[in-house]
Amino acid sequence: MIGLRCxxxxxxxxxxxxxxxxxxxxxxxxGVGATxxxxxxxxxxxxxPGLVDAHTHLxxxxxxxxxxxxxxxxREVVLERMREHAGQALRAGxxxxxxxxxxxxxxxxLRDGSSALPEILAAGPPITTPGGHCWFLGGExxxxxxxxxxxxxxxVARGVDVIKVMATGGSITPGSAAHESQYDFSQLSAxxxxxxxxxxxxxxxxxxxxGIRDAVRAGVDGIEHGTFLTADGAEPDWSTIRELIAARVxxxxxxxxxxxxxxxxxxxxxxxxxxxxxxxxxxLLVCSSDAGIISYKPHYCLPFGxxxxxxxxxxxxxxxxxxxxxxxxDSCSVGSRKGRIAPxxxxxxxxxxxxxxxxxxxxxxxAAVYRxxxxxxxx
Numbered sequence: 001m002i003g004l005r006c007x008x009x010x011x012x013x014x015x016x017x018x019x020x021x022x023x024x025x026x027x028x029x030x031g032v033g034a035t036x037x038x039x040x041x042x043x044x045x046x047x048x049p050g051l052v053d054a055h056t057h058l059x060x061x062x063x064x065x066x067x068x069x070x071x072x073x074x075r076e077v078v079l080e081r082m083r084e085h086a087g088q089a090l091r092a093g094x095x096x097x098x099x100x101x102x103x104x105x106x107x108x109x110l111r112d113g114s115s116a117l118p119e120i121l122a123a124g125p126p127i128t129t130p131g132g133h134c135w136f137l138g139g140e141x142x143x144x145x146x147x148x149x150x151x152x153x154x155x156v157a158r159g160v161d162v163i164k165v166m167a168t169g170g171s172i173t174p175g176s177a178a179h180e181s182q183y184d185f186s187q188l189s190a191x192x193x194x195x196x197x198x199x200x201x202x203x204x205x206x207x208x209x210x211g212i213r214d215a216v217r218a219g220v221d222g223i224e225h226g227t228f229l230t231a232d233g234a235e236p237d238w239s240t241i242r243e244l245i246a247a248r249v250x251x252x253x254x255x256x257x258x259x260x261x262x263x264x265x266x267x268x269x270x271x272x273x274x275x276x277x278x279x280x281x282x283x284l285l286v287c288s289s290d291a292g293i294i295s296y297k298p299h300y301c302l303p304f305g306x307x308x309x310x311x312x313x314x315x316x317x318x319x320x321x322x323x324x325x326x327x328x329x330d331s332c333s334v335g336s337r338k339g340r341i342a343p344x345x346x347x348x349x350x351x352x353x354x355x356x357x358x359x360x361x362x363x364x365x366x367a368a369v370y371r372x373x374x375x376x377x378x379x
Contacts, residue, residue, distance in 0.1 A: 001023065001024065001025040001030070001035070001037040002023070002024050002025075002037050002038055002039070002040060002373075003021040003022065003023050003024075003035045003037050003038065003039035003040065004021065004022045004024065004039070004040050004042055004047060004349070004351075004370070005019060005020070005021045005039050005040065005041045005042060006019070006020055006021075006022070006042050006045050006046065006047035006351060007019060007043070007044045007045060007046070008020075008045070008046040008047070008355055009022070009032070009046070009047050009048070009341065010046055010047070010048035010049075010318075010321055010325075010341075010356070010357065011032075011048075011049075011340060011341040011342065012048075012049050012322060012325045012326035012339050012340035012341060012342075013318075013322055013326055013340075014318070015046075015318055015321075015355070015357040020032055020033075020047070021033060021034065021035060021039060022047060022341060022349070023035045023037060024347040024370075024373045025037075025373075026373065027346065027347050027372035027373040027374075028344060028345065028346060028347055028373070029341060029342060029343055029344065029345045029346070029347050030343055030344075031343055032341065032342075032343075042351050042367060042368055043367070044353065045351040045352060045353055045367045045368070046351065046352050046354065046355055046356055046357075046362075047341070047349060047350075047351045048321065048325065048341070048349070048350050048351075048352070048356070049095075049325040049326070049329075049338070049339050049340055049341055049345075049348065049349065049350070050093055050094065050095025050096065050118075050325075050338075050348035050349055050350045050369065050370075050371070051092075051093050051094045051095065051096075051302055051303065051324050051325065051328075051350060051363075052094070052095070052096040052097075052098075052324060052325060052328035052329050052332060052334075052338060052339055053089060053094045053096070053097045053098065053256065053288055053289050053291065053302045053324075053328070054098045054222075054250075054252055054286050054288040054328045054331050054332050055098060055100050055224055055252045055254055055288035055289060055290050055291075056089070056097045056098065056099055056100070056288070056289055056290070056291040056292065056299060057099065057100065057101050057102065057290070057291060057292035057293060058081075058082035058085045058086055058097070058099050058102065058107060058110070058120075058291075058292065058299065059078050059081065059082050059099075059101075059102045059103055059106060059107075059137075059292070060291075060292025060293055061081060061085075061292065062291070062292055062293075062294060062295050062296070062297055062298045062299075063294065063295030066136075066172055066292075066293070067136045067173070067174070070103050070136045070137060071136050075103075075104055075106065078103060078104075078106055079106050079109065079110060082102070082106060082107065082110050083110060083114065083117065085291070085292065085298075085299040086110065086117040086118055086120065086299070087116075087117060088298065088299045088300045089118055089291075089299045089300055089302075090117060090118045090369065090371060090376055091300070091366070091369065091376060091378050091379060092300035092302070092303060092366065093303065093350035093352070093363070093366050093369050094118055094299075094300070094302055094303075095118050095119065095338075095348035095349075095350070095369065095370075095371050096118055096119045096120075096121065096328075096329065096332065096334065096338055096348065097118045097119070097120055097121070097299075098120075098121040098122075098123070098161075098162065098288075098332050099120060099121065099122050099123060100123045100126065100162070100164045100203065100205075100224065101123060101125065101126040101134055101137055101139075101164055102122070102123075102124065102125065102137065103125060103136075103137050103138055104125075104138065105122070105124045105125070105158050105159075105160070107120055107122035107123070107124065108122045108124060108158060108159050108160060110122075112159075115372070116371075117371075118371065119334075119338070119346075119348070119371075121161040121162060121332055121334070122159075122160050122161050122162075123155075123160055123161070123162045123163065123164035123203075124139070124155050124158055124160045124164075125137040125138045125139030126139050126164040126165065126166050126205065127139050127141050127148065127151050127152075127163070127164065127165040127166065127191060128140055128141070128165075128166040128182065129141070129142070129143055129166070129182045129183065130142060131175075132166055132169065132173070132176065132182045133166040133168070133169045133170035133172075133173045133176045133178075133182065133205065134166060134170065134172075134173060135173065136173075139151070143182075143183055143184070143187050144187070145186065145187060145189075145190035146190075148183075148187055148190045148191050148194070149190050149191075149193075149194040151191075152191055152194035152195050152198070152200075153194065153198075155200075156195075156198045156200065160200070161200070161332075161333075162200060162201050162202070162203060162332070162333070163191060163195040163200055163201070163202045163203075164202075164203055164204075164205065164224075165183065165188065165191050165202065165203075165204050165205070165215075165220075166182055166183075166204075166205045167181065167182060167183055167188060167204040167205060167206040167211040167212070167214065167215045168180060168181050168182055168205065168206050168207045168208045168211035168212075169182060169207070169208075170205060170207070172293050172294075177231075178207040178208065178227075178229050179207055179208035179209075179229040179230055179231060180208060180211075181208060181210050181211040181214065182211070183211075183214070184214055185214040185217055185218055188204065188214055188215055188218035188220070189218040189219070191218070192218045192219040192220055193219075196219070201221040201222070201333050202219075202220045202221055202222075203220060203221060203222035203223070203224055203250075203252070204220045204222070204223055204224065205224045205225060206223050206224065206225060206226060207225050207226075207227045207228075207229040208228070208229055208230075209228045209230075209235065209236075209237045209240065212226055212228065212237070212240055212244075213237060213240040213243075216240060216243050216244045216247060216249055217243065219247075220249060221249065221250065221331075221333075222249060222250040222251070222252060222286075222331055223244065223249055223250070223251050223252065224252040224254070224288075224290075225252065225253075225254060226244075226251040226252070226253070227271035228271065228274075229267065229271060232267075233266070233267055233270045234267060234270035234271040234273070234274075236274040236278075241278060241281070241283065242281075244283065245278075245281055245282045245283050245284075248284060249284070250284045250286050250327075250330070250331035251278070251283055251284060251285050251286065252286050252288045252331070253275065253285050253286065253287055253288065253309065253313070254288050254289060254290035255287050255288075255289075255305040255306075255308055255309040255312075256287065256288060256289025256290070256291065256297065256301045256302035256303075256304065256305035256306075256309075257289070257296045257297050257301050257304065257305045257308075258296045258297070258298065258301050258304050259304060259305075259307075259308065260296055272312045275312060275313045275314075276312075276313060276314040279313050279314070279315055280314075284327060284331070285313060285315070285323060286323055286324075286327055286328050286331045287302070287305065287306060287309045287320065287323045287324050287328070288302070288328070289301050289302045289305065302324065303363040303364050304364060306320050306324065306360045306363060307360045307361055309323075310360055317356065317357050317358065317359075317360050318357045320360060321356055321357065321360075325339045325340070326339040326340050327339070346372060347370055347372060347373035348370065348371055348372065349368075349369070349370040350363075350366065350368075350369055350370075351366070351367040351368040351369070352364075352365055352366055352367055353365040353367050366378065
């Protein structure tokens with residue numbers, strides 16, 4: 001048993017000012033308060049739950065030829081790359097990562113083979129149409145209800161934590177159009193029915209309005225991106241947004257990135273313009289990264305994008321902190337044990353210099369990381 005003393009404590013929802021001691025035992029939090037156990041004084045830091053990146057791709061090397069790599073590299077090379085990327089994330093304070101698309105179920109293998117990494121939640125190869133978005137990961141399934149149910153069963157048998165489906169096209173796949181649907185309502189329903197019957201959540205990559213609508217109506221648990229892209233911009237469908245909010249579907253906003261001087265493309269700005277009204281209407285916006293897909297999205301980038309996310313969503317800094325801790329954990333179906341500082345929760349913790357409820361940039365100034373109660377060597 002050990003205590004960690006801090007100057008401020010963010011518990012997943014609320015910032016508490018004044019010295020607090022979080023008591024750990026056997027990889028779990030057992031209390032907040034006085035203890036007879038040895039105490040480590042972390043100094044003038046904010047102690048908070050470790051960050052949860054709800055959308056990452058450990059197999060992708062930022063800035064690389066993703067299609068070429070995934071169709072040619074030996075599995076051992078890809079697995080070692082994934083291990084390196086996961087370690088980068090952990091040292092940045094990201095103690096849980098949800099890998100939403102890999103090759104050969106390597107994220108499952110990595111999850112089960114190491115304790116010195118973030119907790120990994122694995123989807124395996126995303127379900128996609130033949131030649132569809134991310135076909136190169138090996139998850140091609142025809143638009144047939146029976147075949148799609150079989151694809152879910154295969155992933156269940158391989159031990160995945162979540163089912164990922166490409167409801168629309170995407171930008172990193174040559175020849176794919178992000179605004180166009182790949183599966184319709186009936187086909188998406190077959191995936192959701194099979195996954196839910198096996199006790200697994202479903203999250204859908206969806207950019208175009210019809211794809212988002214069909215996925216929400218099919219009963220998915222999450223929408224990745226949710227940009228309402230058109231051929232030349234973005235146009236929100238408020239009827240679908242109201243359905244999404246009523247169903248409490250999580251929306252993964254992949255804003256994590258290293259900040260650059262280049263302004264976002266007009267299409268991206270159009271897709272962000274309606275997010276403030278969405279969050280004011282009650283949408284559950286989770287900030288994630290989509291790490292690996294482009295050079296400015298390395299696997300440690302989540303904390304770097306939070307100031308940008310706060311500005312274009314008009315959330316308070318404290319709400320942004322919740323978005324990458326408690327709410328992100330809920331969206332990944334691990335909210336009963338991660339994303340909060342409370343008795344019974346995993347001792348996955350991040351300590352940063354300064355007060356992130358006043359300045360989100362201090363999340364990049366890491367003082368300490370604990371994974372399952374064990375301090376991480378920051379290097």
